[in-house]
Amino acid sequence: METLSDFVDSVEARRKTLEVHTDDAAVATALESQFSTRNVDVTRRQFSDREGDDFVVVRDAEGTFLGALGTDQLEQILSPETHPPQVLADSEVDLGEILDVLDRTVFTSFERRQLVAIVREFEERAWRVGTGTVYVGFQRAEALAAQTPLYNRLARETDLSITVFLDDAADPDRDTADLDLDDSIGVVSPESAEIGQYWFFVFDGGADGELYKCALLAAERTPGSYHGFWTDGPGLVDDLYTYLRTRYVA
Amino acid sequence: MVDDPQSAVTDTGRIEAETLDRLSEARIRALADPRARVVLRHLSEDSTAPLSRLADVVAGSEAAATGSVVGPSERDSNRAVLHHKTLPLLAACGLVDYDPDDCTVTDTTISPAVSALLEQVD
Numbered sequence: 382m383e384t385l386s387d388f389v390d391s392v393e394a395r396r397k398t399l400e401v402h403t404d405d406a407a408v409a410t411a412l413e414s415q416f417s418t419r420n421v422d423v424t425r426r427q428f429s430d431r432e433g434d435d436f437v438v439v440r441d442a443e444g445t446f447l448g449a450l451g452t453d454q455l456e457q458i459l460s461p462e463t464h465p466p467q468v469l470a471d472s473e474v475d476l477g478e479i480l481d482v483l484d485r486t487v488f489t490s491f492e493r494r495q496l497v498a499i500v501r502e503f504e505e506r507a508w509r510v511g512t513g514t515v516y517v518g519f520q521r522a523e524a525l526a527a528q529t530p531l532y533n534r535l536a537r538e539t540d541l542s543i544t545v546f547l548d549d550a551a552d553p554d555r556d557t558a559d560l561d562l563d564d565s566i567g568v569v570s571p572e573s574a575e576i577g578q579y580w581f582f583v584f585d586g587g588a589d590g591e592l593y594k595c596a597l598l599a600a601e602r603t604p605g606s607y608h609g610f611w612t613d614g615p616g617l618v619d620d621l622y623t624y625l626r627t628r629y630v631a
Numbered sequence: 632m633v634d635d636p637q638s639a640v641t642d643t644g645r646i647e648a649e650t651l652d653r654l655s656e657a658r659i660r661a662l663a664d665p666r667a668r669v670v671l672r673h674l675s676e677d678s679t680a681p682l683s684r685l686a687d688v689v690a691g692s693e694a695a696a697t698g699s700v701v702g703p704s705e706r707d708s709n710r711a712v713l714h715h716k717t718l719p720l721l722a723a724c725g726l727v728d729y730d731p732d733d734c735t736v737t738d739t740t741i742s743p744a745v746s747a748l749l750e751q752v753d
Contacts, residue, residue: 400687427676434692436692436694436695448702449687449691449700449701449706450691451691451695
């Protein structure tokens with residue numbers, strides 16, 4: 382990934398379709414609801430084979446067939462207890478591709494209040510873990526100013542390492558001392574257009590690692606309306622974290 | 632040969648020997664292939680379909696029946712069998728019209744006896 386917009390594009394390109402073949406509308410509706418917060422479109426096709434033989438076809442963003450499995454098998458995979466070796470052990474299917482359907486990445490358009498709610502949830506998560514690294518990017522200095530008390534508390538009352546990203550072009554004469562941030566909070570203010578274009582929050586999960594990793598990346602398309610993704614998927618969180626660290630922090 | 636629409640199955644669900652007698656040998660042979668039965672069940676809902684969709688349906692049906700995940704190569708080999716064998720056989724005994732150039736089933740005619748057999752045989 383060479384830019385933040387590459388991350389947005391790659392998540393969008395990974396969007397899958399789950400084509401549910403069933404004559405029971407309730408089966409499709411249940412799956413639709415189950416996948417509503419994932420990077421997946423659910424469609425239904427009328428199909429009446431034998432009872433209990435409902436199945437799903439998984440397709441990539443171009444509509445290419447990736448795999449087919451019974452809805453019973455899908456339920457097993459979705460169940461954390463059995464997920465996924467028993468079901469897929471002998472399969473020639475690209476496991477990663479199928480499991481992509483199950484990852485918890487949401488690609489969507491957000492209203493500002495939704496974005497705020499997700500970031501609050503992620504901030505609380507970082508607070509509870511209390512260790513690790515948070516990268517948070519603000520599009521405008523005023524947005525940071527509104528959150529400064531919160532981030533100062535996070536910095537003082539936990540062992541989190543916090544770095545704030547702010548677009549340099551927004552205020553080239555700004556002194557970081559004017560931001561009133563706790564001394565332990567790092568400020569990165571690069572001459573890079575992309576920092577000013579995205580609102581992001583990345584938490585590396587701290588000492589508890591995988592379970593708490595989370596990230597959000599969104600661009601404002603029209604005032605108050607954003608487009609992007611949020612994720613609990615450790616791989617994507619790590620990629621975004623590494624990108625920001627190597628490009629702007631390290 | 633015209634299939635007998637009457638008494639295709641008994642109340643116990645077994646196919647009557649007489650029904651099989653009244654299905655042409657070509658149809659019995661064609662319907663002996665489980666892929667053909669899946670395809671015809673699908674076409675009984677929608678009488679036209681592209682080959683690719685039928686290959687997806689056969690893959691999904693196999694996956695559901697065996698509790699496995701069917702991947703692209705298995706699905707593609709099913710597609711080849713449907714194109715070269717199953718659909719030409721079904722076309723030869725008058726159950727479907729298959730255009731091998733467009734890879735599309737353009738029409739399907741399922742008699743009651745065939746329909747009853749499809750309902751009773753896995």
